[in-house]
Amino acid sequence: MKMARLVILMIALVGIGYVAGWLFPPFAIDEDRPYGYYVGDVTTEWNSGGRDMTLQQDFTYVDASERVWLAPSGSVVNGASIPREFWSVIGSPFAGEYRDASVIHDVACVDKIRPHDDVHRMFHDACRCSGVSPQKAKVLYAAVAVFGPKWSYQQQPRERIVNRTVFSVEKRHKTVVDPDTGKETVVPIEVRVPRTVQEMIVEETDVPVPFPHPGPTEQEVAELVERITNDNLTLAQIDELANVRAEELYFKPRLDPISPPEQAIENPPADPPPRPPSPE
Structure with missing residues (x-):
């Protein structure tokens, strides 16, 4: 009896393994399409x-x-x-x-x-x-x-509009009924009212920069x-x-760096004043 149960258990395990392998095959590169x-x-x-x-x-x-x-x-x-x-x-x-x-x-x-x-x-x-x-x-x-x-990437700011939920407090009135006397009383209350607003945000994003x-x-x-x-x-x-x-x-650094251009003098200094005559 024990031997029969063992044989049945082994057959069941083999069957489960076969089904699992069929449903969930192991990942492998397709040898027929090695380049996609x-x-x-x-x-x-x-x-x-x-x-x-x-x-x-x-x-x-x-x-x-x-x-x-x-x-x-x-x-x-x-x-x-x-x-x-x-x-x-x-x-x-x-x-x-x-x-x-x-x-x-x-x-x-x-x-x-x-x-x-x-x-x-x-x-x-x-x-x-x-x-x-x-x-x-x-x-x-x-x-x-x-x-x-060829190109590289530089982070640059980019503006984007997003929706944001804000709450405002509004003053309203509510009628309250006294359970003992049945008298109605109007009382002031504050209510949080949601509304959607658009907001401009600035975020950093990668921008491609081409090379010559x-x-x-x-x-x-x-x-x-x-x-x-x-x-x-x-x-x-x-x-x-x-x-x-x-x-x-x-x-590679340039071997012949270009010197900066000479800046023009907008307001050249005036000629120096003449020297006073030397005493005789």
Whole structure:
């Protein structure tokens, strides 16, 4: 009898474990989609001028960390976030296998909601998600990481209107009936009356501040592509190249500091008075 109960208990535990595993599967990265996935299709319409396109519907990229990168309907894209000097090497962003990634990257560089390092790394992963080869994806990543848009964040005050509830005290009258005599008496009372008022508040918010990013020369493009191809640079090594260039552009002190302009003297002093004649 005890053995039968033990067998029944073991079967029940196995069944519970199977159901729990089916209802609550353990978290794991989808091996079939190591670089995330897209939601929707890129549907655009050319704007007048033939350079910009407007998205006609939402388009989304979800990376491997489940972060959502949305390019909403109405966004204007033109491939400007990818240095044009690289187009002869990697192809135009308007067509080809990295078009979807360029759309997401364009919008992210305009919105500047996330740091530029995250945006550029997302571009690499989105390219791989689109089927771009590892070597070409590195070239695409280097193009934006080393020579693409960059920005930082500064806290600036921002005004915002909020609703606040305040109470005012109003004097009113109340009729009180004496339970013994039935006599009515009017007594003064105070009542707290709520009302909603709008108030302007000032709060600090992070505002993106773009850095200037001069485009590369043909020689710089050729040298970068050659290094990636011959040395098989890793993404971390490409990040180092980007940091070196940023250091030279934005943080290295000038060797030829500009002296401040001379200030004009508005009221020049009068000529000194003549010296008195020396006594003979």
